[in-house]
Amino acid sequence: MTLLELRDVSKVYGTGPAQTHALDTVSLSVEAGSMVAVMGPSGSGKSTLLTIAGSLEDPTDGEVFVDGAALSGMSRAQRAQLRRRFIGFVFQDYNLLPGLTAAENVALPLELDGTAVRKARIAGMAALDELDLADRADHFPDELSGGERQRVAIARAMVGQHRLLLADEPSGALDSVNAESVMRLIHTACKRGMAAVVVTHDAQLASWADRVVFLRDGRVADQTRPTPGPETLLTPGPGR
Amino acid sequence: MSVRHALLALLTEGPKYGLQLREEFVARTGEVWPLNVGQVYTTLQRLERDGLVESDDAAEPGPQKGFRITTDGEQELSGWLRTPPDLTSPPRDELVIKVLVALRVPGTNVHEVIQVHRRYLVELMQQWTRLKEDEADFDLGLALVVDAELFRLDSVIRWLDAADGRLKRAAAEPATPDPAATPRIRLKVGVRR
Numbered sequence: 390m391t392l393l394e395l396r397d398v399s400k401v402y403g404t405g406p407a408q409t410h411a412l413d414t415v416s417l418s419v420e421a422g423s424m425v426a427v428m429g430p431s432g433s434g435k436s437t438l439l440t441i442a443g444s445l446e447d448p449t450d451g452e453v454f455v456d457g458a459a460l461s462g463m464s465r466a467q468r469a470q471l472r473r474r475f476i477g478f479v480f481q482d483y484n485l486l487p488g489l490t491a492a493e494n495v496a497l498p499l500e501l502d503g504t505a506v507r508k509a510r511i512a513g514m515a516a517l518d519e520l521d522l523a524d525r526a527d528h529f530p531d532e533l534s535g536g537e538r539q540r541v542a543i544a545r546a547m548v549g550q551h552r553l554l555l556a557d558e559p560s561g562a563l564d565s566v567n568a569e570s571v572m573r574l575i576h577t578a579c580k581r582g583m584a585a586v587v588v589t590h591d592a593q594l595a596s597w598a599d600r601v602v603f604l605r606d607g608r609v610a611d612q613t614r615p616t617p618g619p620e621t622l623l624t625p626g627p628g629r
Numbered sequence: 630m631s632v633r634h635a636l637l638a639l640l641t642e643g644p645k646y647g648l649q650l651r652e653e654f655v656a657r658t659g660e661v662w663p664l665n666v667g668q669v670y671t672t673l674q675r676l677e678r679d680g681l682v683e684s685d686d687a688a689e690p691g692p693q694k695g696f697r698i699t700t701d702g703e704q705e706l707s708g709w710l711r712t713p714p715d716l717t718s719p720p721r722d723e724l725v726i727k728v729l730v731a732l733r734v735p736g737t738n739v740h741e742v743i744q745v746h747r748r749y750l751v752e753l754m755q756q757w758t759r760l761k762e763d764e765a766d767f768d769l770g771l772a773l774v775v776d777a778e779l780f781r782l783d784s785v786i787r788w789l790d791a792a793d794g795r796l797k798r799a800a801a802e803p804a805t806p807d808p809a810a811t812p813r814i815r816l817k818v819g820v821r822r
Contacts, residue, residue, distance in 0.1 A: 430790065593754065593758075595754075605740075622756050
């Protein structure tokens with residue numbers, strides 16, 4: 390089942406000589422259960438792709454479908470509801486609200502969507518528990534380590550009925566061991582049926598994905614092919 | 630890869646037989662470095678000749694012959710662990726040469742050449758990462774080996790990214806070389822194997 394589809398999406402900023410093509414007829418589909426990484430140099434359009442996929446920005450041309458529904462046919466309120474119910478965002482700087490505990494931060498998207506506070510908190514605790522953060526539930530963000538904050542942010546992105554996870558350099562500020570655990574969590578969430586698009590410039594992190602898409606000058610320049618199982622690494626053969 | 634020093638390291642834990650050394654070597658290196666038992670015995674004979682290990686004199690050569698490390702062997706191992714490998718001169722890197730050659734071949738898009746290699750390297754990294762995901766939680770040695778391989782491949786991708794960016798910039802702003810002002814540095818490329 391395709392949870393996200395970008396069909397010939399273009400995004401142009403500015404007009405006249407100052408015009409910039411951030412994205413140029415990009416097509417991409419992400420199935421449930423699949424983690425896609427998007428790599429590319431600065432200015433290649435990675436972040437624009439993510440904000441358009443998350444309905445935070447409109448494309449100049451083309452169409453975005455989330456869970457089969459075209460975003461262009463939705464009102465602002467419908468899109469906001471879609472984001473709260475269906476899409477989880479993870480950013481490099483965590484974006485946790487400092488005045489709320491870990492549990493309150495995770496439950497927030499559900500509460501904003503009208504879920505009863507008690508029910509939202511139960512769902513939030515379940516998400517924290519999945520990421521081994523149950524004992525941190527009552528801590529405020531400034532009482533957590535960087536790795537823990539990002540795991541709380543991932544719990545918030547996975548809470549409730551969220552099916553699509555969009556992450557922009559989710560482990561940017563973390564050391565390599567914490568960065569790895571963030572990618573491992575996202576990959577595990579995908580194996581359980583979510584779909585994820587992770588923007589990163591780091592090949593080690595991108596290599597957690599099932600498919601890596603390379604952007605260049607706003608276009609999809611290339612993508613990885615399905616790889617054979619890791620057992621082939623242990624058998625020296627041609628090309629190794 | 631120094632089999633010699635790996636065997637010395639295993640013997641610091643106590644006396645061992647040749648076959649046991651082979652099995653432990655393979656297990657501790659995450660099973661990515663196969664080693665045949667003949668190599669183990671040849672290496673042990675040389676270590677004994679050099680006074681770095683001792684064997685049970687009475688025992689016949691073969692699986693029942695035990696070996697232990699000597700004081701000289703311990704010193705040799707300690708020195709080797711702290712001796713950096715020779716990384717001073719640039720290695721003869723086939724990928725670097727391919728990119729340099731691509732620049733000179735008319736009609737070749739060097740960015741496309743770079744991307745072919747970048748994709749291949751990322752695909753290899755995906756395989757290593759799957760191995761880490763599946764197995765490395767249970768095998769610390771394997772996790773360390775996989776990390777080393779991922780960092781090595783990552784550094785090659787970073788070089789490709791840097792080359793890609795540098796070539797793009799050079800195409801946008803062609804440099805005007807002043808041969809008199811820029812003395813050429815002669816690199817001893819290819820000195821090291």
